[in-house]
Amino acid sequence: xxxxxxxxxxxxxxxxxxxxxxxxxxxxxxxxxxxxxxxxxxxxxxxxxxxxxxxxxxxxxxxxxxxxxxxxxxxxxxxxxxxxxxxxxxxxxxxxxxxxxxxxxxxxxxxxxxxxxxxxxxxxxxxxxxxxxxxxxxxxxxxxxxxxxxxxxxxxxxxxxxxxxxxxxxxxxxxxxxxxxxxxxxxxxxxxxxxxxxxxxxxxxxxxxxxxxxxxxxxxxxxxxxxxxxxxxxxxxxxxxxxxxxxxxxxxxxxxxxxxxxxxxxxxxxxxxxxxxxxxxxxxxxxxxxxxxxxxxxxxxxxxxxxxxxxxxxxxxxxxxxxxxxxxxxxxxxxxxxxxxxxxxxxxxxxxxxxxxxxxxxxxxxxxxxxxxxxxxxxxxxxx
Amino acid sequence: xxxxxxxxxxxxxxxxxxxxxxxxxxxxxxxxxxxxxxxxxxxxxxxxxxxxxxxxxxxxxxxxxxxxxxxxxxxxxxxxxxxxxxxxxxxxxxxxxxxxxxxxxxxxxxxxxxxxxxxxxxxxxxxxxxxxxxxxxxxxxxxxxxxxxxxxxxxxxxxxxxxxxxxxxxxxxxxxxxxxxxxxxxxxxxxxxxxxxxxxxxxxxxxxxxxxxxxxxxxxxxxxxxxxxxxxxxxxxxxxxxxxxxxxxxxxx
Amino acid sequence: xxxxxxxxxxxxxxxxxxxxxxxxxxxxxxxxxxxxxxxxxxxxxxxxxxxxxxxxxxxxxxxxxxxxxxxxxxxxxxxxxxxxxxxxxxxxxxxxxxxxxxxxxxxxxxxxxxxxxxxxxxxxxxxxxxxxxxxxxxxxxxxxxxxxxxxxxxxxxxxxxxxxxxxxxxxxxxxxxxxxxxxxxxxxxxxxxxxxxxxxxxxxxxxxxxxxxxxxxxxxxxxxxxxxxxxxxxxxxxxxxxxxxxxxxxxxxxxxxxxxxxxxxxxxxxxxxxxxxxxxxxxxxxxxxxxxxxxxxxxxxxxxxxxx
Numbered sequence: 001x002x003x004x005x006x007x008x009x010x011x012x013x014x015x016x017x018x019x020x021x022x023x024x025x026x027x028x029x030x031x032x033x034x035x036x037x038x039x040x041x042x043x044x045x046x047x048x049x050x051x052x053x054x055x056x057x058x059x060x061x062x063x064x065x066x067x068x069x070x071x072x073x074x075x076x077x078x079x080x081x082x083x084x085x086x087x088x089x090x091x092x093x094x095x096x097x098x099x100x101x102x103x104x105x106x107x108x109x110x111x112x113x114x115x116x117x118x119x120x121x122x123x124x125x126x127x128x129x130x131x132x133x134x135x136x137x138x139x140x141x142x143x144x145x146x147x148x149x150x151x152x153x154x155x156x157x158x159x160x161x162x163x164x165x166x167x168x169x170x171x172x173x174x175x176x177x178x179x180x181x182x183x184x185x186x187x188x189x190x191x192x193x194x195x196x197x198x199x200x201x202x203x204x205x206x207x208x209x210x211x212x213x214x215x216x217x218x219x220x221x222x223x224x225x226x227x228x229x230x231x232x233x234x235x236x237x238x239x240x241x242x243x244x245x246x247x248x249x250x251x252x253x254x255x256x257x258x259x260x261x262x263x264x265x266x267x268x269x270x271x272x273x274x275x276x277x278x279x280x281x282x283x284x285x286x287x288x289x290x291x292x293x294x295x296x297x298x299x300x301x302x303x304x305x306x307x308x309x310x311x312x313x314x315x316x317x318x319x320x321x322x323x324x325x326x327x328x329x330x331x332x333x334x335x336x337x338x339x340x341x342x343x344x345x346x347x348x349x350x351x352x353x354x355x356x357x358x359x360x361x362x363x364x365x366x367x368x369x370x371x372x373x374x375x376x377x378x379x380x381x382x383x384x
Numbered sequence: 385x386x387x388x389x390x391x392x393x394x395x396x397x398x399x400x401x402x403x404x405x406x407x408x409x410x411x412x413x414x415x416x417x418x419x420x421x422x423x424x425x426x427x428x429x430x431x432x433x434x435x436x437x438x439x440x441x442x443x444x445x446x447x448x449x450x451x452x453x454x455x456x457x458x459x460x461x462x463x464x465x466x467x468x469x470x471x472x473x474x475x476x477x478x479x480x481x482x483x484x485x486x487x488x489x490x491x492x493x494x495x496x497x498x499x500x501x502x503x504x505x506x507x508x509x510x511x512x513x514x515x516x517x518x519x520x521x522x523x524x525x526x527x528x529x530x531x532x533x534x535x536x537x538x539x540x541x542x543x544x545x546x547x548x549x550x551x552x553x554x555x556x557x558x559x560x561x562x563x564x565x566x567x568x569x570x571x572x573x574x575x576x577x578x579x580x581x582x583x584x585x586x587x588x589x590x591x592x593x594x595x596x597x598x599x600x601x602x603x604x605x606x607x608x609x610x611x612x613x614x615x616x617x618x619x620x621x622x623x624x625x626x627x628x629x630x631x632x633x634x635x636x637x
Numbered sequence: 638x639x640x641x642x643x644x645x646x647x648x649x650x651x652x653x654x655x656x657x658x659x660x661x662x663x664x665x666x667x668x669x670x671x672x673x674x675x676x677x678x679x680x681x682x683x684x685x686x687x688x689x690x691x692x693x694x695x696x697x698x699x700x701x702x703x704x705x706x707x708x709x710x711x712x713x714x715x716x717x718x719x720x721x722x723x724x725x726x727x728x729x730x731x732x733x734x735x736x737x738x739x740x741x742x743x744x745x746x747x748x749x750x751x752x753x754x755x756x757x758x759x760x761x762x763x764x765x766x767x768x769x770x771x772x773x774x775x776x777x778x779x780x781x782x783x784x785x786x787x788x789x790x791x792x793x794x795x796x797x798x799x800x801x802x803x804x805x806x807x808x809x810x811x812x813x814x815x816x817x818x819x820x821x822x823x824x825x826x827x828x829x830x831x832x833x834x835x836x837x838x839x840x841x842x843x844x845x846x847x848x849x850x851x852x853x854x855x856x857x858x859x860x861x862x863x864x865x866x867x868x869x870x871x872x873x874x875x876x877x878x879x880x881x882x883x884x885x886x887x888x889x890x891x892x893x894x895x896x897x898x899x900x901x902x903x904x905x906x907x908x909x910x911x912x913x914x915x916x917x918x919x920x921x922x923x924x925x926x927x928x929x930x931x932x933x934x935x936x937x938x939x940x941x942x943x944x945x
Contacts, residue, residue, distance in 0.1 A: 066747045146932040155682050155746045159882045160928055166879045167924045174917030228506035230491050234484040241482040244444060245496045245551065246470035247506075255503045285879060289754055296751060329762040336755025340748045341741050 011225035012218075019304055020217060027311075028210045037199045044206040044274045046314040047213055048074075051267025053295040053306035054213075054220055055260030060292070061300035062229065063256045064236030065153065069161030070264045070291045072168050073136035075283030077265025079172075079179070080135060082278040083119060084128040085188035085196075086180075105187070110177030119178075125192060132269040133262050140261035144254035151250075153239075162285055169284035184279025188272070196273060209270045213307070216263050220303045223259070232256055264291075293332070296339045299348025309347055396455075397422045397589045398443070398559055403452035405442060412438045414613035415452070420559070425590045427600045430610035431634050436593045437479065439610070440561050443591075444476040445469045456559065471501070475557030479564050481544035485537035489528050489547060492536050493519045496551035518554060526550035526580065542573035546580065553584055560584075561591045566599055578602060597635075609634065659797045660866045662904035663804040664690075666897055667859030668877060669884040670811055673896045675852040676885055678815075678828045679845060681739055682750040685757035686881065687874025689853045692730060692760070693723035693860020694869040695768060701775040713778040716861070720803065723857035731853025735846045743845070757875065764871035772868035800862045807858060812893055814851075824848055883927050903927060 012020070031043050052070050060066045092102040100113045107115070121127045143164065147157055172179045180186070188196070195201060223229055231252055235242045243249050272278045281287065298309020313335070321328040343349055400418040404411060413435045420426050428436050441447040443454055445466040454461040461469050470476075484492050497518060500509030523529045526546040531539065536547060545565060552560060565581065566574045578599060581590075585603070594600050600607065600621065607624045609617040611634070617627040624630055668690055675683050683689075700719035704712045734756065742749045777796060815821035826834040827844045835841045860869075867873060884903055888895030903923060910919035 066750070068750075150932065152932070155676075155750065156886060156931075158747065158750060159682075159879075159886055160931060162879055163883055163924055163928055167921055167928075170917045170921050170924075174915065174921065223507065226507045227494065227500055227509035227511075228503065230487060230495055231506055233486050234492075234495050237484045237486055238482050240446070240478070241484065241548075241551075242495070243466045244446075244470055244476050246467050246498060246501050246555065248465070248467045248501075251503050252506070285875075289751075292751065326762060326766065329758050333755040333758030333762070336758065337738065337752050340752040340755070341738065344748070 011222050016221060020214065020221075023217070023304055023307060024210070024214055027213070028207065032203075032206070037202065040206055041202050041274060042314075042318060043311070044202070044209055045271060046311050047206070047209045048267040048271040048274065049291065049294055049314060050213055050307040050310035051216055051270070052260075052264040052291040053298060053310045054216055054303055055263035056292060056295040057298075057300060057303050057306045058220060058223065058232070059256050059260035060295065061302075061306075062224065062236065063232040063253060065253055065257060066155075066158045066292070067161045067257065067260065068158045068285070068288050068292065069165040070260065071165050071283045071285070071288035072161075073140065073261040073264035074268035074271070074287070074291070075168065075172075075278070075280070076136045076139065077132045077268030078272040078278040078282060079185070079268075080122070080128055080131045080265075081269040081272040082185040082188060083122040084125060085191060085272065086185050087115075087119070087122055088192070089187060089189045104180070104185070106180040106183075106185075107177055112177050116178055132265055136261045136265035136268075137258045140258040141254060144257040145250070148250035148253040148257075153253075162288065165283065165285050165288045169280045172280040172283060180279075182280060184277055184281075186277040186279075188276050191273065197276060202274060205270070205274045209274065212266060212270065216266065217303055217307065220263075224303070228252065228255075290332075293336055293339070297335065297346050299346030299351075301345065302348030302351075305346055305348030305351070312347070395422075396420060397424075397457060398591075399455045400439075400443070401453050401455075403439075403442060403449055403454065405438065405447060405450045411613050413442065413449075416610075416613065416615060418608060418615070420589050420591060422589055423587065425585050425592070425603055425605045426608060427592045427594055427604040427606075428608050428610060429594065429597075429600060429634065433612075434610040435613040436610055437563055438613075440476060440563055440591070440593065443469075443561065444474055467501070470555070470557075471498075473558035475552040475555050475560050477548050477552055477560075477562045477565060479567065481541065481548050483536045483539075483544055483547050483551065486535065488533050488535055489523065489539070490519060490532040492547055493522055493550055493554055496554045498555045522550045522554045525553060525584065527576065542569045542577070545569065545573075545577070549580065549584070557588065559589045559591065563593045564595065565592065566594065566596055574599070660794075660800050660862065661908060662901055663800040664859050664863050664866065664877070665881060665884055665900040665904050666804050667807060667855055667862060668881040669888070669896045669900050670808065670893070671852040671855035671859065672881055673885045673888070673893065674811070674815070674855070675849055677892075678824055678848055679743075680746050681743070681849070682746055682753065682882075683849075683852070684750055684754040684878060685734070685760060686753075686853075686856050687876070687878040688757045688760035688764075689727045689731065689856035689874075690860040690863060690877065691764065691869060691871070691874040693727050693857030694863050694873070695764065695773075695860070696723040696726045696857065697861045697864045698768075698773050698775050698869055705776075715778065716799075720858055720861045723861045724854040725857075727857025727860065728850045728854030732846055732850040734853070735849040739849060740842065740845065757878075761871045761875070768869075768871070770871060772870040772873075774868040775864045777865065796865045800865060803858070803862065807855060808893075808897060811855070815893070820844075820847070880924075883924065883931075887927050887931060 027043070027047065032040060035043060052074055056067070056070060086104045090102060090104045095101045095103070095105065095108070098105065098108040100108055103112060103115050122131070143161070147153075147160065152160070173182045176182070190196060196205065224232075231242060231247060235249055235252060239249055242252075268278075268282070271282070294310040294313050295306045296309070297313050298307065299305030316331070317328060320331055339346060345352070396419045398418070398420040400416060403413055403416045403418075405413045416435075416439065418426075418439070428439065430436055438447060442449050443456075443461065445461065445464060445468075449462050452462070456469075456472060456474060459472055461472070461474070464472070484495070487495070494511065494515065497515055499515070500506045519532075520529065523532055526549055528539075528543060528547060528550065531543070536544065539547060545568075549562070549565065562581075566577050569577060574596075581592075581603060592600075592603070604621055606619060607617075607621050608615055609624055609627070609630050611629075616633070617624050617630045625635065668686065671689070672683060672686050675681050675686075697716075697719040700715050700722055701712075704715040704718075708715075738752055738756065739749060742752060813821075815824060823834070823839050823844050826837075826839060827841045831841055834844075863869070863873075880903070884900045885896060887903065888897070888899030906926070907919050907923045910922055913919075914922075
């Protein structure tokens, strides 16, 4: 036991650091070199989906809570950012041909004569940044508290989150005077005077997205390495045992649901900035369930797997739907079924079974995990 | 004691009074009263369906009582949430081994360590020397010191039972409730478990459900016999064994 | 919003909207019955249920086309034929799907949800390739058109009454099947204890397959009814799936009576509200209310209390 007291381990193992660095190099060096601006902007869009997938790994993969409503949070994050950009684009000079100058064009078309109260604070960028994360997290908190405190879980939770996604879409489309309706918020131009439509701006925004994604990934690693991460897994396995070990299970579920919501919202905001619009088609049932498949393809228990899943599935989607639009739906459907039935651990599972052991063998390392013969002093190294 | 000498002797660790629970009219536990002293080992026996497990469920808050009260160290448990009851000092082992298969033995024990139980506390929890030493100590007690890094799903059935007992011990509960701790064990494991229980029941009260009469005779201070949700006899094993009703409904066959 | 109408007017409006909601109610009930059987009895979440319904609708459409082109004299009788055909087609597809896909996923309810969603995408694309992306509709035979006047201000569409009758008949049949027949007894046995049911000689795989097939077949009948209220398109089924799931959950998944009562409540609330506010607001209000009630009573409206 001697010496164990001073062992303080970093939450990332050397292998984790290498894997995260590889991801960083792939998205921040390889992609920018390999793709033209148009393609890179597309990848930037996929990167924003990866935020949602990372959140789902923690919420669904670790804690076993399947949310079919991540589009809600992606959408709210995106809309919050869009509201700021739209207000900036609707300055009185830009909109002087309207009957009420200074309000967004769609409000004018819908006979609104003043900016609604909930739009007012979005004049401030600081507030917007705050709202991007806080509003979705707060909504997740309310939904989470209501559901988890009453022990609604599993399939019921999935269906109810899906209902929320449906409700929000109908609401956005129905209230077009306040939201831009089915077309969403378009014609977004500048961010505090900086034109986001230029190639240069898109390039910069791409790198900001990448950095934020790496940040979220590292944060996810940190949470998963903490005791909370293990409690989440324990909860998925034996909820009652966790409860009878003195934990308020609902609190932990609410936390991870809020975290997933916040990640999704950051993705949504970066989406708006890079793509230049936001619409209800990224909020509803279908995008929400597509987020789940990104996560499932990548591997529902692997943060990095989910990122690669998001990139790969969307590459495939773009390539296939450009050339064979009918094939894409068939392919996506088949992908859903194949992943669930044949590869429930997704790409990460394939990596773990086929590639990882070979790398270890190549590097001459033994696998210590399952033998159980490690002296306790080294425990912290391997059981993280 | 300045209190009046009524049925509610305030010195009992656990006093259950008039406890009733009904599921759609069926009374699984019917007006049950039960008093457990400090450091007492109480065994509940009775035929299947007598309501034994339900009594444990009621005490630990898994099932809500229809009527009656459960006082643990002067605190009313019936209105508390499960995790609050655990934090008050009641530990519960389930009938089937209930452990986290995807985690290692070490992590199983660590999760049960009674620190960092809030969300923030769990995020900031440090695996320091105290924690590690305590986990080691418990692992040795439950014969699992050589398997700390093994994923719990690879343990044998008996080892899983021990692990769960260990997960309770690390919480150091004042009242330990065990639901059939030796069920499904081999003879050798059973013997080892009896030893283990003899060791861990020191300095705490224990409530055990068990069918193995030899085992019961070994450990019980007092035995309570349940039948159809009611107490039909209570006292020492020798006393209970003589009771004609107990022989009729349970021991006789 | 009620102040513009007199009490008598309100009564008539409620009654008329109530009858208008009947077809929606019937579609809901039939969809939800199928789902409730599959979800409540088997624990499988079938996200492709809407596509099974649409298959029934397309079969009905095909029948009407067939009769128009080859048997115009018998056109009046196409609907009963279509219902049977729809049931058989959707049921057969259900049996196939259970065999190929679902049986590998029992005890993984969240995974059945994802896999059947994948299935629904495939089916939608198949419909699009076969029938085209455009909506198709059927022409109702003369005897099913028109309406009868109950009072001066209240009239009831005849097709609504017919659909109601079909729904009632199916519901009764399902009830008898599950609670009165030997087969139903086996289904319930498998549901409450799969291992034990297998041990006493029930062919659990067969029971599962039949349950799934019948659930899907009823969705096919819902599709037949659906052709009277909406036009059929490859993605029309998807619009109903969330509502239907809410109906099932709201009613309490194990309870047939609950399913019917909740289908009635939800469809009537929606069609009544639609008169006073826009369709989208009516839907939002209804869904929000249902979700709010589910938060207070997550086990649904009608459930029995059992020992866990």
